[in-house]
Amino acid sequence: MKQDPALLNVHDLQVRFHTPEGTIYAVNGISFHIAEGEAVAVVGESGSGKSVCMMSLLGLIPIPPGEIVSGTAVFLERDLLKLPEKELELVRGRDIGMIFQDPMTSLNPVLTLGRQLTEALVRHFNLTAEEARNRAIELLQLVGIPDAASRLGNYPHQFSGGMRQRVMIAMMLACNPKLLIADEPTTALDVTIQAQIVELVQEIRAKLRMSLIWITHDLGVVAGLADRVLVMYGGTIVEEADVESLYERPQHPYTLALLAALPRVHQRRQSRLKAIPGAPPHLILELTGCPFAPRCEFVRDRCWRERPLLQPVSPTQKTACFVNPHTGEERA
Amino acid sequence: MTRYVIRRLLQSIPLLFVVSLILFVLLNNIGDPLTMMGGRNPTRPEDRERLARQLGLDQPILMQYVYWLVGNDWTMIDVDGDGEPETPGRRKGVLRGDFGISILTRGKPALDIIWERIPNTLLLMIPAQIVILVLGLGVGIYSALRQYSWVDNAVTTLSFVGFSMPIFLIALLSIYLFSVLFQRWGLPYLPANGMFDPQVGKTAAQIAKHMILPIFAIAFIDVARYSRYVRSAMLEVMSQDYIRTAKAKGLRRVTIIMVHALRNASLPIITLVGLDLPFLLAGAVVTERIFAWPGMGRLFLDHLERSDGAVVMGIVILLAVAVILSQILTDIVYAVFDPRIRYD
Ligand SMILES: Nc1ncnc2c1ncn2[C@@H]1O[C@H](COP(=O)(O)OP(=O)(O)O)[C@@H](O)[C@H]1O
Ligand SMILES: [Mg+2]
Numbered sequence: 081m082k083q084d085p086a087l088l089n090v091h092d093l094q095v096r097f098h099t100p101e102g103t104i105y106a107v108n109g110i111s112f113h114i115a116e117g118e119a120v121a122v123v124g125e126s127g128s129g130k131s132v133c134m135m136s137l138l139g140l141i142p143i144p145p146g147e148i149v150s151g152t153a154v155f156l157e158r159d160l161l162k163l164p165e166k167e168l169e170l171v172r173g174r175d176i177g178m179i180f181q182d183p184m185t186s187l188n189p190v191l192t193l194g195r196q197l198t199e200a201l202v203r204h205f206n207l208t209a210e211e212a213r214n215r216a217i218e219l220l221q222l223v224g225i226p227d228a229a230s231r232l233g234n235y236p237h238q239f240s241g242g243m244r245q246r247v248m249i250a251m252m253l254a255c256n257p258k259l260l261i262a263d264e265p266t267t268a269l270d271v272t273i274q275a276q277i278v279e280l281v282q283e284i285r286a287k288l289r290m291s292l293i294w295i296t297h298d299l300g301v302v303a304g305l306a307d308r309v310l311v312m313y314g315g316t317i318v319e320e321a322d323v324e325s326l327y328e329r330p331q332h333p334y335t336l337a338l339l340a341a342l343p344r345v346h347q348r349r350q351s352r353l354k355a356i357p358g359a360p361p362h363l364i365l366e367l368t369g370c371p372f373a374p375r376c377e378f379v380r381d382r383c384w385r386e387r388p389l390l391q392p393v394s395p396t397q398k399t400a401c402f403v404n405p406h407t408g409e410e411r412a
Numbered sequence: 413m414t415r416y417v418i419r420r421l422l423q424s425i426p427l428l429f430v431v432s433l434i435l436f437v438l439l440n441n442i443g444d445p446l447t448m449m450g451g452r453n454p455t456r457p458e459d460r461e462r463l464a465r466q467l468g469l470d471q472p473i474l475m476q477y478v479y480w481l482v483g484n485d486w487t488m489i490d491v492d493g494d495g496e497p498e499t500p501g502r503r504k505g506v507l508r509g510d511f512g513i514s515i516l517t518r519g520k521p522a523l524d525i526i527w528e529r530i531p532n533t534l535l536l537m538i539p540a541q542i543v544i545l546v547l548g549l550g551v552g553i554y555s556a557l558r559q560y561s562w563v564d565n566a567v568t569t570l571s572f573v574g575f576s577m578p579i580f581l582i583a584l585l586s587i588y589l590f591s592v593l594f595q596r597w598g599l600p601y602l603p604a605n606g607m608f609d610p611q612v613g614k615t616a617a618q619i620a621k622h623m624i625l626p627i628f629a630i631a632f633i634d635v636a637r638y639s640r641y642v643r644s645a646m647l648e649v650m651s652q653d654y655i656r657t658a659k660a661k662g663l664r665r666v667t668i669i670m671v672h673a674l675r676n677a678s679l680p681i682i683t684l685v686g687l688d689l690p691f692l693l694a695g696a697v698v699t700e701r702i703f704a705w706p707g708m709g710r711l712f713l714d715h716l717e718r719s720d721g722a723v724v725m726g727i728v729i730l731l732a733v734a735v736i737l738s739q740i741l742t743d744i745v746y747a748v749f750d751p752r753i754r755y756d
Contacts, residue, residue, distance in 0.1 A: 188675075
């Protein structure tokens, strides 16, 4: 693994929600880092804690019911989780941008595009209205919205879903953030539009040299996008690897199952997609063992009692599993 | 938009006809204006018949409606009771601005009587509505942002009290406290009767002083109602995705609340205000009566009790028009605030 200086270093992040139905253990001790200019994909079924993990870094989860139980998240030498709200505001949108899943609801319906594009610039850089307007036009052109100048007065409902997601990206790029977090930005879009958005983000990243965290539940789109992949399950990271290593030699039974569930274009015979048996965990109980144990075909006794920690198995790969799924043997 | 407004106005014309006909028939049945006309003595039967003929009350109800609507100056009426119409009618009808004459005031045009009350009514109701809006918005937004804080809980409790108290109780309690008890305790106390003290005269200071208690009584329940409404509208909006987006941009909390959230939360509030707007003209029936404020509400009650049809009809028609106009106004304001709405 490359040892670039980390831009963001998250350690032992734990997030819970105290709801009337009980405590939800959404994120259970997550550690990861991202280097400058690096692209990391976070993959996992929905409910595995991907969004909560990223949003809690930016102070975007509602507290209460949410609670950040422990952890540090060092970004440019400051711990985001300990920053006072006022200072965190200055990180949000300026140093770290975040794009959300549903472009239909993520833009304010009663404010013009111009207003929504320029307000971060005015807030963070004190641009004049004129300067901000010019920058907004530039941004819309960057994300491929034709006729940008004349569209600043338009409202979100005058755009299609794909176009709105482009606008959303433009908004979050406004201040040239060092890190862009994209939370399933294509999930709500048509397949063809999805591909366009992926391509757009690729292009922009190459142009602006920023780091990227791309959250998805679809291992299929990861290949072209990310340098490294974090696989999440039940609020934990179960595997972390280079894209090539992950595809070639997945080390966690859950990753294996995810890959088996992918449709493959190059497969000779139409083999049936393998769905993962069982249901994703409810997160309502505190983890004692491995969160994947109830659905794992390699499960051992100790998997129920003891939580496997993320351990390196090769220079490019870490996994949190007692068993080597390729041999069926317990790891040393 | 202009075409939409014109269409709405045209559509409201047949509606007004139907509404006025129904109200006319209903009001015709509420009492007998003639019994009241003799003052303290009961009206004599001969006078009764003559008066009925003069006022057109001998006619079938539909004919009375026609006279009310278009007047009777195009035809002859039978005043002497010989079955032969001989006197030309003199009424012009509502369509030509003649709402008839008030029986109670012996011949004063109903419209004049109503007109005279409008300034008094608005003088009381507009400040009351402003108080309601400002406090309702302030309290509602505050308790939404501090959900389940002690302030929010206190406001919730207080607004339940406000909801469940009849307005006359609030009015009477406020008189008891601020007029009676304050006076007894030697504190500066508030007047509880009329618009000004006749011994001082109708000065601005007098009127302002006399407005305080009625406005308090009118606003009390509505501040509770509005603040609950604003609170739930704000809570709804604050949980929307676009608020999260605004936060993710690093905007200040006050910008997020006052611009991103309030612009959206104002949409349901506009509807509420639009529904209340026509009742600014209607005045506050109970409050005006208790505080002896010479407004529209008291006018309505006084003339309804004596079956003075022309004035009562005039007031309800005025209100019907006000309801229609404020609905159209609400639609226009709504379209200004919500770009998704287009009327074409
Ligand atoms: N505001 C909240 N209140 C209560 N529970 C929440 C809240 N937000 C998320 N959760 C819970 O946290 C868990 C993780 O959710 P999330 O991070 O959104 O999953 P993912 O993004 O991987 O689909 C889920 O069980 C979800 O129900
Ligand atoms: Mg999510």
